Amino acid sequence: MTILVVVLALLATACTRSSGETETGAAETTAASGEGTDGGGGGSGDFGDLTEVCGPGDASGATAQGVTDDSIQVGTISDPGFVGRQGLNQELFDASEVFVEWCNEAGGINGREIVDVQRDAKLTEYKQRITEACQEDFMLVGGGGVFDDTGQDERLGCLLPEIPAYQVSAEARESELAVRPLPTALDELPIGAMQYLQEEFPDSTDAVGFITGNVASTITVDAQLQEAADELGWEKAYEAQYNSVGEASWTPFAQAMQSAGVKGLVYTGEPENLAKLLQAVADIGYDLEWTLTGGNALDQRYIEVGGAAVDGTYVYSAVVPPFLAEENPATQQYLDLFDEYLPDGKAEALLGFNSFSSWLLFATAVKECGSEVTRSCVFDAASGITEWTGGGLHAPSNPSEAETPRCGLVVEATADGFVVPEGFEATDGVFRCDEESVLALDGDYGEGATLDSVGKSIDDLE
Template structure:
């Protein structure tokens, strides 16, 4: 099957979809700001006999006497889980490989301690290669206990299959709204269709108050980006921005010249530009054109702009020294200050893997899964896992990221801003490295028109619901 324009967009925005803040409405005007590092949230769920820790999280792994073939993929000695990425996609080799690298490293770490209550974790590393997500899910349906820490950019093609076979899921990221709010799905870093973390916009307003009335959003011709931009406009307004409408829309496939579009921003007086796109070559070419017309606006976007490739590009050009990228994750550069980040980097590096934000995201979901599995003990069933996961309401992966609510599928209400100087990233906001700023108003409800799916009263997508779906029991 030949990828079309929409497919290409999904590849470019896969990471954006899971690390981004999106959509807005006011949740109150009273500020409540706290700065937090790793909080150890979720540590009480890990009752393992092991003394090992992952950051502030007591390890959920260790020796034990769990017994019984309690569910598909579970025996006296083993727990079979599936994970994976899109690394085999020929147009983007190694796509999201850092996710499988993270899960492989954590499986080894867990098994070195004795597994989960004495059962060895046996992982199957799937390569969806972008277009094979459904085939992967069909195979997993016949053998795996659960899917854990994976990320498939085309997850919408596999969701019906997953739900039909009751394959409970703890993905590293989701892209489609049906998967993000899917039945039997829990994430270390939730990305629901109906709520989002708008910290980036509120924090941009604090960092650049002189640009609040002179920011604009870079539009695109692709429907998914159009929707994302509409959500960004809502978020910006909730954060107090009076956005310009400079009328700049770029063709996602690229332009013969970006200079006319840069001139439009110059004539419009834009002091800041937000993009919902990832740092693809076309986007970097547009940034070059801004310098060519003699303007240097604040350039803002999602966590996908925190990327080694961007740093290398900027080391040579210096055109993104005004970059501000929003994130809820600790920076890799903060490993000396955040034990969980150091643990992640050490474990993955020991196996020769790639370290990156999506790897930390996969690690968080694996730890979330392991913590719930530990609580189930011998009675390790999918029903028990749904029960346990639905009751985890404070989670930070041992300090890898800001606190989320996996049980209720709610994102964080904290964030930080990453800046770039030359080829070096650093934390631009808040001023103390390794800390987040939090505020209840950062958590915002999205407009229903942007959801992309119908949600039931439980905020779960109704699209593939059936009578056999496993739901939480008291």
């Protein structure tokens, strides 16, 4: 579930949102390196089951901001410069760089080279980066910011469309003028992993604990999970919030869960903190039957920190994880492109796959527009796509309707690595697809930013 991947607002240091003056960030530009290319397309522009995503052509004309005869400038936002966690979500920049290098070597999009400006929001400067992108970029593609609620009015005010890798806040998750390859609707929740746990551990759901960080985005997700648990008939035995700055000791949480008789834990937050919590649980000699957390734990670092204590951690993913690359050609191609263009990049981080899917969607829409690349044409083309898998990187989604994917798979963490657990029954390739795996929520979890709120309408988009 994508929104749980992005609850990296639970970070290892405190922070405040900046609402002051614009501060210029260190933007970094990626275009073709020129090495090994002839300007006419030096390689295949096919990806997964998508054909000729990129390639040569005769597109021309300065048809919109950021578009020239020869190039299209777009922006990508991420937070790797955040001082409290250097490299935070660097995979968004890495996946974008790999896509741009690969696409440009294949000939660009209809012959136009992509120029990607990496805009580092450093966690607290999202609004400033949006303001800069408004002045220069054609669109935003393949990125996301933890504090994305701070710039939605500015983005809509300058009519800057976005195809994000992820979004966190309610304001962003259902904002207008955005097309999402993997939507995370506010009124729906994928519950495939919860259904799996209920089937595999039927005697454990009468004593469930809930722990989340003390920031708004994760508190919202925790509330959604608790609503789903209640709908499934689970009984809550314990709930707590931890300090997102970090806890000096996780033992009090472990002891409290032991006292409450918690059998299974639903955790929303940063995975290294979870690993430390589970170590504390093991240290007092207590055993949980299972732990459910978000896809951001699909990272070898989680296992390195937690060791054997992470056994029995389950996550739900709509993205084919890297350890299944041999079974999924698109995943293998993605990893191969990293080997070719950015061998030291964060190739196996889940958000990178989301980013690459965003770029593929962008390129598909731009190609459809031919020479007349305008924001309205590209946005209309992208938002008209009703079935999307990123070439096979992830489960089918419906960007047009912003529906939560109906397919996913359960992954289990062990001390030796990640596996698909016994008992998980796939119906379509590696995924299990079921309308019943997505729950309609009744709670009020906020609403998205609108064009009307900033005095604009979709008719203003050119």
